[in-house]
Amino acid sequence: MKALQYREIGAAPEVVEIPTPEPGPGEVLLKVTAAGVCHSDIAVMSWPADQFPYPLPLTLGHEGAGTVAALGNGVIGLDVGESVAVYGPWGCGRCIKCAAGAENYCLRARELGINPPGLGAPGAIAEYLIVDDARHLVPLGDLDPVETVPLTDAGLTPYHAIKQSLPKLTPGSSAVVIGTGGLGHVAVQLLRALTSVRVIALDVSQDKLDLARKVGAHETIISDEGAADKVKELTGGVGAQAVFDFVGAAPTVKTAGACASVEADVTIVGIGGGTLPVGFGVLPFEVSVKSPYWGTRDELIEVFDLARAGAIDVHVERFSLDEAPEAYERLHAGTINGRAVILPNG
Ligand code: NAD
Ligand code: ZN
Ligand code: ZN
Secondary structure (H helix, E strand, O other): EEEEOOOOOOOOOEEEEOOOOOOOOOEEEEEEEEEEHHHHHHHHHOOOOOOOOOOOOOEEEOOOEEEEEOOOOOOOOOOOOOOOEEOOOOOOOOOHHOOOOOOOHHOOOHHHHHOOOOEEEEOOOOOEEOOOOOHEEOOOOOOOOHHHHHHHHHHHHHHHHHHHHHHHHOOOOEEEEEEEOOHHHHHHHHHHHHHHEEEEEOOOOOHHHHHHHOOOOOEEEOOOHHHHHHHHHOOOOOOOOEEEEEOOOOHHHHHHHHHHHEEEEEOOOOOOOOOOOOOOOOOOOOOEEEOOOOOOOHHHHHHHHHHOOOOOOOEEEEEOOHHHHHHHHHHOOOOOOEOOOOOOHH
């Protein structure tokens, strides 16, 4: 089969021919219908050899959807041909976090060498994908796999972040979304669907801000040194009750802190390496700062239910598997508006 692999530190990913995998006991083989392209892969491919945690070559893609092609021994409850999406942050399934659906925070994954597809295990940008356990599959039903696959990360990750801040997002309050790319343009829609807050979007690109406005942002601001002052102005000097930073670089976490109101939540989702100092008087009183990872299994089901209710419209750009390297180049260059999705069998 064909797969997109990162093969050598610092090199661009390439489309290669590799053996089609067969499902072992308990595993499920998917024929991939759609695989999303996440900016985290760009970060992964920038890590130096001595810090690179996964074996190479690595088949990329941690947002995956497919049809069930074959079941390993002992797998029950799935039908061959069924359309499913993959819950990506695989855990052990048995620890207290996994038991609560929070496999993203599995207490034993590292020790057991369990990695998500595309982030250690072979990923979804391939004609076929092995899923380690049927519990990591969520039925899609009538949802379109191409438009839905980004929700497994670009939807689930902001959903998890926003859900925790819902008690603060009361009517009359404001939320700031920094970086309205793949994750951020879904975050804007989630905020609109789940709350009645004023949504203020920040990005460096006018195209991304135009998309943010189209999908529901009330205000858009170019992200620069003056952006936090503009947020303050728009909020009557108060600031935003929740700030979601989908860039996480030094200048954006600074902006995020400077946008916050008293008792605000500042959630750093982007992995751009920025740090935000916390201490008495450094930020407004009682601001909480956190940096979450992905989301829980039950939250993914909730995100799909929101999509079914028509509340989320992911802006997707389609690519064939042969065009996958170009999708990564374009993402790196900042010219993907919304999410790039690869159709390995399309
Ligand atoms: P993306 O490239 O689709 O979107 C990033 C957006 O940020 C783009 O619109 C870009 O124009 C904008 N941007 C860049 N610099 C900016 C700045 N200084 N100010 C404002 N906007 C700026 O990326 P994505 O796939 O949506 O991922 C977003 C980030 O979230 C990445 O860092 C990714 O690695 C990270 N991520 C984290 C998790 C997690 O679990 N914590 C999960 C998925 C992705
Ligand atoms: Zn991702
Ligand atoms: Zn676990």
